[in-house]
Amino acid sequence: MGEPELAARLSAIDERIAEAALRAGRDPGEITRIVVTKFHPAQLVRELRALGVVEVGENRQQELTAKRAELRTDQDPALDDLRWHFIGQAQTNKAAAIRRASDAVHSVDRVRLADALHRAAEDDGALDVLVQVNLTTDAGRGGSALDEAESLAEHVLRLDSLRLRGVMAVAPLDEEPARAFARLRSVADRIRGLAPEATWISAGMTADFVSAIDAGATHLRIGSAITGPRPARG
Numbered sequence: 001m002g003e004p005e006l007a008a009r010l011s012a013i014d015e016r017i018a019e020a021a022l023r024a025g026r027d028p029g030e031i032t033r034i035v036v037t038k039f040h041p042a043q044l045v046r047e048l049r050a051l052g053v054v055e056v057g058e059n060r061q062q063e064l065t066a067k068r069a070e071l072r073t074d075q076d077p078a079l080d081d082l083r084w085h086f087i088g089q090a091q092t093n094k095a096a097a098i099r100r101a102s103d104a105v106h107s108v109d110r111v112r113l114a115d116a117l118h119r120a121a122e123d124d125g126a127l128d129v130l131v132q133v134n135l136t137t138d139a140g141r142g143g144s145a146l147d148e149a150e151s152l153a154e155h156v157l158r159l160d161s162l163r164l165r166g167v168m169a170v171a172p173l174d175e176e177p178a179r180a181f182a183r184l185r186s187v188a189d190r191i192r193g194l195a196p197e198a199t200w201i202s203a204g205m206t207a208d209f210v211s212a213i214d215a216g217a218t219h220l221r222i223g224s225a226i227t228g229p230r231p232a233r234g
C-alpha cells in the first residue's frame with residue numbers, strides 16, 4: 001500500500017471524527033481513535049506508527065502475538081509507544097498469551113475469562129479491561145448479556161490485577177446503530193456508578209463511528225476506512 005494513500009485516509013477519518021465530535025457538542029480531544037490492523041502485515045503497523053498512530057487493535061491472539069514479535073522495539077524504539085488493544089473474542093486458554101501481548105483487553109465477556117486474565121498476571125501492573133456487552137439477541141455473538149454486564153463488572157472490580165476501564169460493543173447488523181448504542185450508553189452509565197474511573201465506551205467502526213460518537217463513545221475501533229480493504233486470510 002502506498003503510504004501517501006494511507007496518510008490521506010487517516011487524516012480524512014480524523015477530520016470526520018473531529019467534525020462529528022463538534023456536532024455532538026464534544027471535545028474531539030476526548031476521543032481515542034484505535035486503528036484496527038487485523039489481517040494486515042506488521043509492516044502496516046510500522047507505516048501507521050510513522051504517521052503518528054500509537055493505538056492499534058487486533059482481534060486474534062495468534063496474529064497479535066506474531067506481530068508483536070515481528071515489531072521488535074529494540075530495533076525501532078518508536079514502536080515502543082504503541083498501545084495494543086485486543087478487541088476479539090478470547091478463548092480462556094489463550095488468556096495468558098493475550099495478557100502478555102496487550103495493553104488493554106476490550107472483550108471481557110464472562111467471569112471465567114476475567115479470572116483467567118487475572119491469574120495470568122506476571123507482575124504488579126494492572127491490565128486495562130473493558131466489559132464487552134452483546135447488543136444483539138444472538139447469544140453466539142461476543143459479549144455478556146446486557147442484564148449481566150453489571151455483575152460481570154462487579155466481579156472484575158474484585159480482581160486486583162485488572163483495571164476496569166468501561167464497556168465495549170459492536171453494533172448489531174439488523175438494527176439502527178444509534179438505538180443499539182443508546183443501550184450501551186445506559187449500561188456504561190450504570191457501571192460508572194459502580195466504578196467512577198470506568199469511563200471508556202469502546203464503540204464505533206468504519207460504518208457507524210459517527211453514531212457512536214453521538215452516543216458518547218470515547219474509543220473508536222476503525223479498520224478498513226483507514227487501512228483499506230483487508231487482505232483475504234490464508
Ligand SMILES: *Cc1c(COP(=O)(O)O)cnc(C)c1O
Nearest residue numbers: 036059087205206221222223224
Ligand atoms: C474488525 C473490527 C473492527 C474494525 O472494523 P472496520 O469495519 O474495518 O472498521 C472493529 N471492532 C472489532 C471488534 C473488529 O473485529
